[in-house]
Amino acid sequence: MLMRAGDPPASPPVVAASDVHARLKGVTRVYGVGTSRPPVHALGPVDLDLKRGEFFSVVGPSGCGKSTLLDVLAGLAEPTEGEVYFEDKRIRGVPDGVGVVFQDDASFAWLTVRDNVAFGLRRAGVDAAETARRVDYAVGFMGLRDFANAYPAQLSGGMRQRVCIARTLVLQPRLILLDEPFGALDQQTRLLMGDELLRLWRETKATVMLITHALDEAAMLSDRVGVMSARPGVFIDFVETGWPRERDSRIVSDAHFGAVTARLWEKLRVESLKSMGTAP
């Protein structure tokens, strides 16, 4: 049965300990603690288990703390309370094996596509031959081979985002965190980028957490979608999509796709109204 506004936070589904890839336990994030300004309770308390190899998406109204959740899981922000674990180790700072792709263009404008993609490998001291091999693969995988020597300014927004994904992919992360990576792209490009993301997910077998405001994107890409409440964001529902691992954007025409999207919207509508201050 679906929950109504004002319901208590949803309990995350129980996941066998060996299957848990990343875990948030009682995580809260409050901004402005210890300053003269009133503190802002942005997130939590949140409990979340990410299953190894799953594609998990988070949807929620604007300003509900989705990106804060990602920052905390990535080690980019410390939780005010609670604990974050990745591969059974409590994280402090960005752990090894985690890759992040942001909504904003994070390509390095002064480097060619090839050098952008190679950046992390060179920093990690990977030898030149291995770097070249991995970069060639990632550049090809993301469809950037013809633009390997181009600068980001010569590429479209979608291609620049592909550069950022390739730069993450090349480091072979085991947990990929995506913060609305297609938010600035048009609908067609988003669908196609979604296909590429699914291909990447299948190929790398990585665990993926996607933050998005687009319900169709979440419904199409995910094994499981977490719906967050208005600020302070807590999970109010977890929706299992039941898609097979081999899937692509054509599932948007599947009847079940409409049912998943409708369920997400039913939960999200009330929370969005709340965040706008117009809840019934």
Next chain:
Amino acid sequence: MTREGWIRLAVVVAAIAALEVACRTGMIHRTVLLAPSEMAVSLWHILAAGELNTDILTTLRNVLMSAAISAVLGFACGAIIHALPRVRGAIEPLLASYYAIPTFMFYPIFIVVFGVGSQAIIAIAVLLSIVAMITATLTGLDRIPPVLRKTAHVFRMSPAARALMIDLPAAAPYLFTGVKLTFAYSLIGVIASEFILSGAGIGYAIAYAYNNFNNQRMYGLMLLVIIVAIAANTALDAVDRRLQSRLRR
């Protein structure tokens, strides 16, 4: 050359031609202004004779010294101010009104401190040009997209590595604009200072020629200053445009 470039060239050529005609026909008396062709011939004679080579080299050396000191010191000051928000809050209004102050009025202080010569001239030129670099550095560091800093964090870069590999290249277009301005202000500062507190340099030579009613030499040297300023600015501008187009987001 671009269409705009051709139009620009045509405008300059037309202006020079009009001035040439006005001077040759007596509309402008030669005691007031020489025809551009005469200025060019005069400059050619000055350069061929080589008698002012030492002055020219002295000026160019002082300009380059001033621009280099301003660029390096200005960048360092800008980076420090940027890292200290409270200091910045206190200093920024002063920087904003800095160019309202005629810095040349401080020349007696520099003569007392450095004596008459290149050091005092460079000091004045640095005083004139350094704030442009500080301001450019602040703007450049402000404009680094926050997502790049987050990315540096994800790559687990140290603050030094981030500054060198992310902040510096990301701010480069603004920093280069600062370098361009320091050169322009240094040229102004050096030439103007040579008028009043030097016994050498192009500025001094122009003033000397003026005082001795040597219009040929005076206008020849003025043409030289204009050519150097335009050539340097055009070259720096070309690099600036290249950087801007490559680093445009």
